[in-house]
């Protein structure tokens with residue numbers, strides 16, 4: 384099954400307009416919409432075989448064309464040049480540039496100086512929890528068409544206190560010896 388673009392958990396719900404992204408449920412589909420809506424139009428054109436705008440003319444993560452735009456160091460893709468949106472220590476995920484640089488295998492792999500294609504890198508697989516590895520390789524901070532086609536599978540973890548499934552990539556959480564806590568129980 385496809386994995387959710389927001390949390391990497393199994394995703395039965397597909398975007399009905401472009402059929403190119405999937406979600407675990409409506410909550411994450413709604414969360415994604417603000418950034419997906421512009422890309423969705425482009426993806427629909429691709430699906431219909433219509434001409435699409437030059438990829439250098441818009442951010443590959445949110446579809447904005449107004450800029451300023453820059454090119455990523457790792458994969459040379461066009462992205463919003465928006466580091467200044469991020470306020471130190473807030474951990475907000477409101478900068479396309481920072482999100483790609485911080486939360487993707489593509490960028491981590493490049494920063495580590497690995498030379499192979501990141502999708503087949505065995506060094507990146509090492510010592511990193513499967514759920515987070517899957518998330519880093521498939522989340523919506525990756526560029527469409529450059530998402531890991533075959534991410535690691537994992538068993539979702541449940542909160543030690545309330546038993547709710549914790550979607551590690553998508554929500555704050557805390558690791559304990561022998562367990563995990565969700566954001567409400569932290």
Ligand SMILES: [Zn+2]
Nearest residue numbers: 387390407411
């Ligand atoms: Zn999800």
Ligand SMILES: [Zn+2]
Nearest residue numbers: 398400401423
């Ligand atoms: Zn769509």
Ligand SMILES: [Zn+2]
Nearest residue numbers: 442445463479
């Ligand atoms: Zn952007």
Ligand SMILES: [Zn+2]
Nearest residue numbers: 457458489490
């Ligand atoms: Zn990259």
Ligand SMILES: [Zn+2]
Nearest residue numbers: 492497504507
């Ligand atoms: Zn690597």
Ligand SMILES: [Zn+2]
Nearest residue numbers: 542545565568
């Ligand atoms: Zn909990």
